[in-house]
Amino acid sequence: MAVEMSIENLKKTSAADDFQDNSEDGTMNLIHVRCQQRNGRKMITIVEGISPIYSQHRIVKKMKKFFNCNGNVHKTEQDFGDVIQLQGDQRNKVKEFLVSCELAKESQIKLHGV
Amino acid sequence: MAEDEAIFDPTMKKKKKKKKMPFDLEAALEGGGDTQESTEAPEKDDTPKNTDTNETEKKSEDMDFDLDLSIKKKKKKKKTFDMDGMDDALAEIENAADGETQEAAKESTPAEINDFDADLDFALTKKKKKKKKPKLEDLEAEALEGNNKENEENSEMKDKSGTTWAGTERDYMYDELLTRVFDIMRAKNPDMCTGEKKRFVMKPPQVVRVGTKKTSFVNFTDVCKTLHRPTEHLLSFLLAEMGTSGSIDGNNQLIIKGRFTQKQVENVLRRYIKEYVTCHTCRSSDTFLHKENRLFFLQCETCQSRCSVTSIKSGYQAVTAKRAQIRAKAN
Numbered sequence: 379m380a381v382e383m384s385i386e387n388l389k390k391t392s393a394a395d396d397f398q399d400n401s402e403d404g405t406m407n408l409i410h411v412r413c414q415q416r417n418g419r420k421m422i423t424i425v426e427g428i429s430p431i432y433s434q435h436r437i438v439k440k441m442k443k444f445f446n447c448n449g450n451v452h453k454t455e456q457d458f459g460d461v462i463q464l465q466g467d468q469r470n471k472v473k474e475f476l477v478s479c480e481l482a483k484e485s486q487i488k489l490h491g492v
Numbered sequence: 493m494a495e496d497e498a499i500f501d502p503t504m505k506k507k508k509k510k511k512k513m514p515f516d517l518e519a520a521l522e523g524g525g526d527t528q529e530s531t532e533a534p535e536k537d538d539t540p541k542n543t544d545t546n547e548t549e550k551k552s553e554d555m556d557f558d559l560d561l562s563i564k565k566k567k568k569k570k571k572t573f574d575m576d577g578m579d580d581a582l583a584e585i586e587n588a589a590d591g592e593t594q595e596a597a598k599e600s601t602p603a604e605i606n607d608f609d610a611d612l613d614f615a616l617t618k619k620k621k622k623k624k625k626p627k628l629e630d631l632e633a634e635a636l637e638g639n640n641k642e643n644e645e646n647s648e649m650k651d652k653s654g655t656t657w658a659g660t661e662r663d664y665m666y667d668e669l670l671t672r673v674f675d676i677m678r679a680k681n682p683d684m685c686t687g688e689k690k691r692f693v694m695k696p697p698q699v700v701r702v703g704t705k706k707t708s709f710v711n712f713t714d715v716c717k718t719l720h721r722p723t724e725h726l727l728s729f730l731l732a733e734m735g736t737s738g739s740i741d742g743n744n745q746l747i748i749k750g751r752f753t754q755k756q757v758e759n760v761l762r763r764y765i766k767e768y769v770t771c772h773t774c775r776s777s778d779t780f781l782h783k784e785n786r787l788f789f790l791q792c793e794t795c796q797s798r799c800s801v802t803s804i805k806s807g808y809q810a811v812t813a814k815r816a817q818i819r820a821k822a823n
Contacts, residue, residue: 414735415750416812426807458808475781490733492756 409482411469413491422478425462434460699754709746732806733760774798
């Protein structure tokens, strides 16, 4: 049983992210892209888990330019690290952007929200 | 299929030979009839060729007329050969070839040499007959081959239907057995072996707007029951994914803060089913979830596989309410 478990865990990167979310090497980290509803149809996109070896501010600057929206980096006190906030529902665009800039692989990005 | 038949053919023929020895005469007669028919066909083919050559080689009308006569004579002679005995198609073709080549020569000397050619033809055919008469077995073999081919054609036609070897004396082939097995399986229990697994059918979520800023998920508990999951688990997942807050009210329906359509809820529900309900190895929905050392494990009832699933995390929540209100609440 234990063997099955370990093998099954090897296949999935998402199952192991509890242990590796805060590891220093940015290889196995998942990037969570969430969407939060504001008033009405307005949304906020929250990008979480981009490796700290990259400058979040510069990434945000480019994202703002590409997506035609505003955004900022929010430093959280909890263990979320630096979080990028963008105006509007930019989830798919964020995914494309991160993949095209080779900041993350497609398998590393996980989209959440409705 | 073609390769298989190629492999199977020799054995089949051998068996047939052994089995069908008593019926040899009939088979031979049939075979003889076939060959005669086949010999007639090439004759018809030959005549237009000759006429073509004649037309192309029109030098003088008289010569052509002679040639035509000679051809007619030839035809008659050939027919007599047929009457005499069985002719081979090969011999006919050879004759035809000879005739064509010799006709070019005949233009100079038409009539006399024609007879000579006929004699030559006689010799050729006779020789072959002599060779063949002692070897009746060859003829039998040919006839059998013809029958075999017919049988094969029939079998190919019947392969789709199922048991093809029932009436015949030949061995069954692997493909036929396969089709037979699957036919039986389909007949006995049509649900199991259709290849398609039973799809996981679920009622769509009923989502109703409550006021302007809240959404109600009416059949939330029913969905939880059909999925065999605790309501708290699904609740926490939905709220985390939607990035909102919510609660279950007195009528066992879920009230979510924010505006959501049925499609959006369905998408989230689908993701939940994919992650926490269906088995990751065999994709069956017959699973149960249990907690062990702060981790959730998904155990499959059908394939007994067990794997951990991601814990539900809501992540960072941005401040969406007005800050003044929060401050007012805090104070």
